[in-house]
Amino acid sequence: PESVFGRSVASSTGPKKPTEDKVCMDNLPVAHDETLLKALMVCVREVWGRVNSKTDCASADLARLLACLETLSLPNEFARLFVEPALSTCIDEVKPACVSLLISQVSGRRRAVFDGRDFLKLTNRIALLDPSSFRSTMGYGSGPGIFISALHTYLPRLSSENTESILTSLWESCEEGIDTKTADSCAVGYLSSLSSLLETRHKKEALRLSPRTYTVIVQVLLRPVFSTFSKLASGGTEETLAAMHSIEKSYIDCLTQLDAAVLEENQMLVLSSDDYHMNLSRAIYIVDLLSRHYFEEQGRSSKELLKVIAWFANQRSSPSNNEASLRQLAVRISMAAAISESSESKKDSMSLLFEALLVRGPVTCCLELMGMLASTWTNRCNAESSSSELYFRGTRGDSLLLPTLMKDVSNLLLKDLPFNIGAYGRYAEVQGLIANSVLRIFKTWSVQGVSEEELSLIENILVCCRTLEHNNEENLASLVVSRLSTFQSATTTVFTQD
Numbered sequence: 001p002e003s004v005f006g007r008s009v010a011s012s013t014g015p016k017k018p019t020e021d022k023v024c025m026d027n028l029p030v031a032h033d034e035t036l037l038k039a040l041m042v043c044v045r046e047v048w049g050r051v052n053s054k055t056d057c058a059s060a061d062l063a064r065l066l067a068c069l070e071t072l073s074l075p076n077e078f079a080r081l082f083v084e085p086a087l088s089t090c091i092d093e094v095k096p097a098c099v100s101l102l103i104s105q106v107s108g109r110r111r112a113v114f115d116g117r118d119f120l121k122l123t124n125r126i127a128l129l130d131p132s133s134f135r136s137t138m139g140y141g142s143g144p145g146i147f148i149s150a151l152h153t154y155l156p157r158l159s160s161e162n163t164e165s166i167l168t169s170l171w172e173s174c175e176e177g178i179d180t181k182t183a184d185s186c187a188v189g190y191l192s193s194l195s196s197l198l199e200t201r202h203k204k205e206a207l208r209l210s211p212r213t214y215t216v217i218v219q220v221l222l223r224p225v226f227s228t229f230s231k232l233a234s235g236g237t238e239e240t241l242a243a244m245h246s247i248e249k250s251y252i253d254c255l256t257q258l259d260a261a262v263l264e265e266n267q268m269l270v271l272s273s274d275d276y277h278m279n280l281s282r283a284i285y286i287v288d289l290l291s292r293h294y295f296e297e298q299g300r301s302s303k304e305l306l307k308v309i310a311w312f313a314n315q316r317s318s319p320s321n322n323e324a325s326l327r328q329l330a331v332r333i334s335m336a337a338a339i340s341e342s343s344e345s346k347k348d349s350m351s352l353l354f355e356a357l358l359v360r361g362p363v364t365c366c367l368e369l370m371g372m373l374a375s376t377w378t379n380r381c382n383a384e385s386s387s388s389e390l391y392f393r394g395t396r397g398d399s400l401l402l403p404t405l406m407k408d409v410s411n412l413l414l415k416d417l418p419f420n421i422g423a424y425g426r427y428a429e430v431q432g433l434i435a436n437s438v439l440r441i442f443k444t445w446s447v448q449g450v451s452e453e454e455l456s457l458i459e460n461i462l463v464c465c466r467t468l469e470h471n472n473e474e475n476l477a478s479l480v481v482s483r484l485s486t487f488q489s490a491t492t493t494v495f496t497q498d
Contacts, residue, residue, distance in 0.1 A: 023048065023085045029075050040068055051094065063097035070104035079105070079118035087126075087137050095139035099146045107153035123154050127166040131173040142185075148174065149189030152196040160212050167194075167220045175228045178247070191250035194221065198257035221254055222266045230281040252288045260295065269304070271311045283308045284329055290336035302345040305336055309349050313356035313366055326365045327406050334372035346377060347430060350421075354437040358444055362454040371413035374420035377428075417457065422464025435465040 025045050031038040044065050050058035079102070086098045105119040126137060126147065138144040148170055158166065174187040194217055201209045209217075229251065232244055255263065263269050269286060271279045286308050295301045312333065315326060337349070353370050356363060413420075425431030442458045 022089060023082055027077070027081050029077055037072060040065060044069075051090070059091060059093040062094055066094075066097040066101045070101055074105055076116065076118035079122045083119075084122055092139035092141045092143070095143040096141055096146055099138060099143045103146065103150045103153065106157065107150060120154070120157060124158050124162060124166070127158075128162065128169050129173075130169065131176050134169075134173045135176075144173065145185040145189050148186045149193060151190060151193035155193075155197065156209065156213070160210060163213050163216045164220070167216065168224060171220065171224055171228075178228070178232065178244070187247045188250045191225075191247065191254055195250065195253040195257060198254060201257075218258065218262060218266075221251075221258075222263075222268060225251065226268075226278075226281065230275070230277040248284070248288070252285065252292065255285060255289060256292055256294055271307060276315075279311060280325060280329065283311055284332060287329070287332045287336040290340050291332075293339070301340040302342050305333070305341060306345060306348055306352070308333060309352050309369070312369060313352050313363075314360075315365060316360070316363055323365075324406070327368060327410055330365060330369040330372055330410070331406060333369060334376055337373055338376040343428065346373075346424075346428070347433075349373060350430075350434070351437070354434075354441065358437075358441050361448060362445065362450055367417070367457070368410045368414060370421070371410065371417040374417055374424055375413050377424040378420040414457070418460035418464040421461060425465050431465045435462060438462050438465065 025048060028041070031041055044062070047058055047062045047065060051062050083098055083102050087095060090098060102119060102123060105116055106123050126134070129137060135144065138147055151170065155163065155166065170190060174190050178187060197209050197217060198214070201214055229244070229248065255268075260269075267273070268282060271282055273279050273282075286304050289295070290301055290305055293301075295304060308329075312326070312329060337346075341349070350370075350373075353366050353373075356366050360366075421434060422431065425434045438458055438461045442455065442462065445455055445458065
């Protein structure tokens, strides 16, 4: 409280001119004797001298003292005479403590005692810094993450006229080196803060989100933030995709706070754009929303899922269409399908993928997605498939989205595709439909000169799906003999080499 402060030393001895790059301890207000604050300030003054001389342990001592000051409401002069110059001159080990002290005064101040204008002004100036200046001021440790993660506490207290500039500047600071741990924590903190702000929209609180601020948040989320993700979704390395995973989860938390009408108005649910990167990102977010049970309208979930599968089936891996990102989308689709897919939509999904394989040839991503979907369907019908059980249990978590696991699991499920899709066909009584579709694909691929490995996969599906009830005995026997001959030939080759 203000009563523990006496007059400033400067008022009796004459002010010492403060500089922007140096803390002027003599100009700080002086607390009354025999108060805890007096004792703390004496310690801060003594330790500050040791920090400047780079004495061992001085940084840790100062950080602990500043943490003690966080519980007190400090006068405005502290922002200008201590916090701001300290951020400019302190080493990186102390800057997180200075940032925490600033945030404590902005978010926890009692307005009846202090208005905190100087602290708010300093916060506003820092938030508007360009990425390079922001990193220089906040340091390269945990300081930037602390400041950005507290966005939801100070943004409502700042002028709404600067909201768009603040959010844009801070996001630019977040996206720099987004595959690093520091940037990762900043981006997650930024999105988590926006999610917290969106949650207060309908709450009766003193700092309830204003309509203007809400509009700006929506624009920032669906434009610059989305633009960043769309660029990284398909063009990033495996390390970038791994770092993006936790960030995207926070982004989905924000999207679930928005009405479906808002997403539709901003074209977030449309996959007709000519920009592959944007379509890929939108497809990822649609299936993630499906996994969160976002769509409440009856039949809407199945419709959105089929839309994503239809777009996916028309894609082909290439240098511009990153294979890892398509495989990650396939995993997400299968996760959403395990939750929201109806029996009718399963047939539609299967038909879409078969049609794509017939028209476009052996597209790897389509086969991989079919393997993942068939695995989840097989688990539902209690078929005895070890890979199906492995994959279905994996889809309950996020481990399969890690790039190092996706390819191995995908290859495993692809090998088990014939058994899984055959088991599903018998369970759903659509094995005849599957067999006819696969037979058309087999005849077309045979003419096109498709590799023996790919033809072998299709033949194995036919063996698992065809039954005497739907096909004559002679055709089935011929197909089985063909597969046995291929296996015998391969076995003989192996023994000959040995």
